[in-house]
Amino acid sequence: MTILVTGGAGFIGGNFVLDWISGQQETLVNLDALTYAGNLETLRSLEGNPQHIFIKGDIGDRELLGALLDTHRPRAVINFAAESHVDRSIHGPGDFIQTNVVGTFNLLESVRGYWQSLPDTEKAAFRFLHVSTDEVYGTLATDAPAFTETHAYEPNSPYSASKAASDHLVRAWHHTYGLPVLTTNCSNNYGPYHFPEKLIPLVILNALAGKPLPIYGDGQQIRDWLFVKDHCSAIRRVLEAGTPGETYNVGGWNEKANLDVVKTICALLDEMKPRQDGKPYTEQITFVTDRPGHDRRYAIDARKLERELGWKPAETFESGIRKTVAWYLENSEWTDNVTSGAYRSWLEKHYG
Template structure:
């Protein structure tokens, strides 16, 4: 068995579904079901004995210890995180609590469990920490992409909290010998993505006839990684990654936010034309930039390619078309997650 934390969120739920589609090894799934955690993502696993779900917080050390002792997982994969920059600007405390304090409590519970394993089980055990390229800060337009040895220079409360969690994971390896692996990924997109992030927000707004908000001039650059490719990378790192190492995971698809949204509009124009015959591009609206907005992120994923043989299977265009098609085919899921508190948040963030 493996234990995933945050396995009802966007990346976590995609990983759980992907894992169980490819093997029969059970998953113990711990998630506190905050605004971004959604059991509907895992509805297809209802009644499947390979999936054991527990609602709870990684900061609840007693709960984590009980789960580890009862289920005896061979690996822990930490997807649990507060992850939205805008929310971290408005309310950084939750990010400090989950990403830093929660990671500390999780590491301590896992260390105690790992220390008590038999020698063979102890040697085989892994703790895989899923992190972000945002810990490296912002790149100039002509600078080379971030590597695993790039200096940490986080610029938002979110990225600072994730940088701190990365440092804790590293320290628990070097101080206590905990067998850790860390991945730092670029911007993910794909199915089950909570629609406050750029791509699902714009799909949702486009179909509702609402503006497609772009911060500033829309020329912030990001590397885009299809979530299915990310899941494959995590599986490979868990299988063969070198202990204590960091692996950058990128999609090799660097685009401006404006390019992302115009491409998305073109796909929607083809798959779900507007009744008036006009392009969805006419709904693009530039809004005031957010404070401290990083201009460019890009990661060099050469290390994971050289050492582990992983490369993304999707181009940006093929992955985005799959993503748009998924949202068109799942209107009930979108309606369920975009009610109530979500609408209040979007109104607060983009209402002006």
């Protein structure tokens, strides 16, 4: 048996690949275009492992997808491949439309052709799992109920709009063609191997380098934080037992303001790797001009996933963030390899 994972050298996809191979016997075919956030360093421990087959390629390449599907005959496809950073989408939305919308369309069409060719028993067992985000739902007032699976889509950034479009395509391919799809919408992930453009790894690395810790606006934007390994376990559970055509929200039940997240990281670094001058890392906090159209609050109601499939997160934010800070302290070689000159230029552009 085989599964095909797209975007399996990115942050969430890479963690999923590592977790899958550590606990499953199935072969995993990993398709990734290796854009800036795709990093084979994450998968270095799998070098020479016959259970992991890596292919460099794009989900928009129909010829390549057809060959992979025909050769490896996967029982499931899990789609992590996406452009995913809001700031980048504001400055260059075209890449997001190309990957998240056009790429998802091409992937769906390739998978549909393959699925329709399968024998009846294999066709019935096949699954296409699409990994999406809570940002498709828009923003919440401070006292509003958390997002459920029936919440209206109201995306506010080019990134979230492109992901909303991809979700709608996946839904349509199920209702029109019968493709057995599953969709997961997750809250903010954090953990090992996170590309340091995102808040938590950016703060950790800037703090250790003695640089400012940039916080948008007043820092009171609220997010629900999900440890990436919990997200991986949720995806495995949805793949195993989810009902085709259904959507499952995946959250950590950890709503935190961005400023509180940064202060928590600073306190952990004060404990685990104190500054040489003895001063607290919070002295490096710097408030910067807010992001255009910045959503104020996201929150996920993950009760459907717990009620129907018995899943809930294993980590609290306190346990997960401690593991995350410790990982970055212990894996400086990985961070050195991903923070290239191009990445430093991007930081200058976005945070000055």
